[in-house]
Amino acid sequence: MSASLLEIRDIRVHFPLRKGAARNAGAVVRAVDGVSFKLQAGRTLGVVGESGCGKSTLARSLLRLVPVTGGQILWQGSDVLTFNERQMRDLRRDVRMVFQDPFASLNPRMTIGELVREPLELFMPELDTRSRQQAVDSMLAKVGLDPRVADRYPHEFSGGQCQRISIARALIGNPKLLICDESVSALDVSIRSQILNLLTDLQAETGVACLFISHDLSVIRHVSDDVLVLYLGRAMEYRAADALFDDPRHPYTRALLDAAPVPDPAVERQRLRTTLGGDLPSPVEPPSGCVFRTRCPRADTRCAISLPTAHTVAGGVVACHRLEV
Amino acid sequence: MSLLEVDSLAVGYRSARGLVRAVDRVSFTLEPGRCLGIVGESGSGKTQTCLAIAGLLPTEATVTGSVRLRGRELIGASRRDYNSLRGKQIAMVFQDPMSSLTPHLTVGSQLCEVLRVHEGMRGPAARRRALEIMERVRIPDPERRFDMYPFELSGGMRQRVMIALALILKPALVLADEPTTALDVTVQAEVIATFRAVIEHTGTALLLVTHDLGVVAGICDEVMVMYAGRTVECAAAQSLFAAPAHPYTRALLDCLPRADRPRGARMTAIPGQPPDLAALPAGCSFAARCVHAEDRCRESAPTLQSLGGAVDHGVACWRSEAAA
Numbered sequence: 001m002s003a004s005l006l007e008i009r010d011i012r013v014h015f016p017l018r019k020g021a022a023r024n025a026g027a028v029v030r031a032v033d034g035v036s037f038k039l040q041a042g043r044t045l046g047v048v049g050e051s052g053c054g055k056s057t058l059a060r061s062l063l064r065l066v067p068v069t070g071g072q073i074l075w076q077g078s079d080v081l082t083f084n085e086r087q088m089r090d091l092r093r094d095v096r097m098v099f100q101d102p103f104a105s106l107n108p109r110m111t112i113g114e115l116v117r118e119p120l121e122l123f124m125p126e127l128d129t130r131s132r133q134q135a136v137d138s139m140l141a142k143v144g145l146d147p148r149v150a151d152r153y154p155h156e157f158s159g160g161q162c163q164r165i166s167i168a169r170a171l172i173g174n175p176k177l178l179i180c181d182e183s184v185s186a187l188d189v190s191i192r193s194q195i196l197n198l199l200t201d202l203q204a205e206t207g208v209a210c211l212f213i214s215h216d217l218s219v220i221r222h223v224s225d226d227v228l229v230l231y232l233g234r235a236m237e238y239r240a241a242d243a244l245f246d247d248p249r250h251p252y253t254r255a256l257l258d259a260a261p262v263p264d265p266a267v268e269r270q271r272l273r274t275t276l277g278g279d280l281p282s283p284v285e286p287p288s289g290c291v292f293r294t295r296c297p298r299a300d301t302r303c304a305i306s307l308p309t310a311h312t313v314a315g316g317v318v319a320c321h322r323l324e325v
Numbered sequence: 326m327s328l329l330e331v332d333s334l335a336v337g338y339r340s341a342r343g344l345v346r347a348v349d350r351v352s353f354t355l356e357p358g359r360c361l362g363i364v365g366e367s368g369s370g371k372t373q374t375c376l377a378i379a380g381l382l383p384t385e386a387t388v389t390g391s392v393r394l395r396g397r398e399l400i401g402a403s404r405r406d407y408n409s410l411r412g413k414q415i416a417m418v419f420q421d422p423m424s425s426l427t428p429h430l431t432v433g434s435q436l437c438e439v440l441r442v443h444e445g446m447r448g449p450a451a452r453r454r455a456l457e458i459m460e461r462v463r464i465p466d467p468e469r470r471f472d473m474y475p476f477e478l479s480g481g482m483r484q485r486v487m488i489a490l491a492l493i494l495k496p497a498l499v500l501a502d503e504p505t506t507a508l509d510v511t512v513q514a515e516v517i518a519t520f521r522a523v524i525e526h527t528g529t530a531l532l533l534v535t536h537d538l539g540v541v542a543g544i545c546d547e548v549m550v551m552y553a554g555r556t557v558e559c560a561a562a563q564s565l566f567a568a569p570a571h572p573y574t575r576a577l578l579d580c581l582p583r584a585d586r587p588r589g590a591r592m593t594a595i596p597g598q599p600p601d602l603a604a605l606p607a608g609c610s611f612a613a614r615c616v617h618a619e620d621r622c623r624e625s626a627p628t629l630q631s632l633g634g635a636v637d638h639g640v641a642c643w644r645s646e647a648a649a
Binding site: 050051158159160161188189190191192193194196197200215216217218219221222241242245255256258259260261262263264265266267268269273275276277278279280 | 366367465479480481482509510511513514515517518536537538539540541542543545562563566567576577578580581582583588591592593594595596598
């Protein structure tokens with residue numbers, strides 16, 4: 001079996017609560033609690049879930065931007081958690097991130113040219129000035145920006161353009177994995193589809209794998225080969241996108257799909273929705289058994305007692321006791 | 326006479342680069358018990374329109390045109406006049422429920438404060454009214470939540486409190502600016518359902534500002550699409566979604582990856598970006614991004630023309646007029 005580009009085994013990220021909060025002394029927030037997945041080169045894994053489900057923490061843990069409590073992160077077969085500083089540096093060259101807020105992620109005092117050139121200076125110091133400049137110009141052209149804008153500053157650009165600059169910055173060192181953390185969520189729809197198309201094109205051209213994080217199921221559905229549905233730090237459903245969207249098996253996935261509004265009044269007014277009652281439980285004191293049971297329309301006594309194991313279904317796995325066979 | 330009549334409303338700001346036309350001659354009417362959705366992207370003027378109606382624009386704004394609520398002119402109304410209208414006649418729900426609630430007062434005291442100020446109601450009577458409205462907006466366990474502070478509630482619950490605050494005096498008109506944008510999708514679905522039920526029950530008119538066409542489809546009776554400060558299309562929700570007439574509306578609908586459509590396939594994108602509001606083109610403001618644009622579109626701006634047909638469907642496009 002060939003090693004995956006990235007394999008996550010039972011990863012856990014727990015944050016201890018600050019001491020002194022007497023009531024919760026010693027308590028931890030289970031931001032990510034036992035998640036596993038594999039990502040092959042050139043593929044896209046969509047990670048979807050609501051606020052607080054651990055999507056961003058999961059992404060950050062891959063680059064050890066947050067302390068990992070347990071589990072394994074295998075990058076091309078070797079464990080990232082044992083990497084030394086030199087290996088981490090190589091990893092940071094190979095795994096690049098594009099964040100949600102395009103303005104906050106670009107240094108306002110650097111020009112576009114400097115911003116896009118910076119990763120090259122760090123990761124490919126052997127390049128001479130001339131070939132570096134060529135690389136920057138061609139990268140800017142690839143993301144749809146005129147290389148002549150290289151002397152301008154981020155504030156002179158719109159949100160969509162800044163996101164193009166972030167993408168250029170991420171891809172210029174030929175990374176193997178691109179992590180997009182809500183990268184299109186702050187953009188208007190007409191601009192969002194431009195950026196999604198750009199990502200699709202660049203991925204086809206460079207073969208970079210993509211971990212695409214979003215709260216928006218319709219975007220996840222559009223870009224992903226495989227989908228991981230998270231709820232309160234745990235994986236609910238992890239399946240091939242076609243299988244998951246054609247036949248969602250986990251009650252939470254179904255609820256998410258049901259809740260997504262469809263831009264058509266004829267469809268929208270006729271829909272029968274299973275709306276989830278209640279609120280997201282606290283990640284400090286997650287429910288016993290299945291973490292989703294407090295809002296699940298199908299929960300029974302068994303769900304409160306034991307954690308559901310992953311059942312194999314068409315195209316992947318589902319963690320649910322009440323799975324119809 | 327309609328409940329709300331907006332006629333040639335314009336909002337401008339002077340800037341170093343010239344006059345910024347945030348809203349440019351927008352007109353519409355709204356009847357009691359109906360919901361009008363104003364849709365558009367950032368900078369399209371939807372929020373400015375909403376704030377102009379509520380009288381909440383900063384003093385630097387130049388507002389012209391007319392906004393009449395039950396025949397009473399609001400543009401140029403004094404602060405005092407507005408204060409007598411806000412709450413009882415006009416109420417607002419904003420996007421961020423955390424920053425719109427007072428953090429150091431309990432939910433109950435904020436609701437009762439409204440009753441005390443506007444109706445002189447106090448004590449158990451006010452408490453009863455407050456609990457009643459909390460129940461109406463489907464806040465579970467209202468007795469317990471009455472004594473809670475905003476930080477103890479989830480985002481969805483806070484937004485319900487905001488809706489309760491807006492509705493407690495049974496206003497004729499509620500202005501809601503992106504009320505579900507900050508919420509998770511499962512919570513959004515519930516909040517929309519609540520809104521819809523409340524309007525149907527009380528006969529309150531709702532002006533909903535949103536960028537989300539899915540939300541509009543779920544709740545609105547009529548829809549107005551704005552682009553660069555102007556209305557480009559205005560129609561009953563059914564006909565707008567079934568037969569969008571303006572190229573911008575069509576493109577906007579095509580841009581959405583939809584859960585009820587086949588997967589894969591390349592997404593339709595609108596090339597370019599919205600124009601600079603301080604330097605609007607002479608012609609149609611969408612012409613630069615429109616695939617159908619011809620010379621006349623670049624020369625003069627089309628006005629909103631009725632398409633005819635059974636429902637009132639207006640569109641501001643030279644080419645649709647030719648087609649009609």
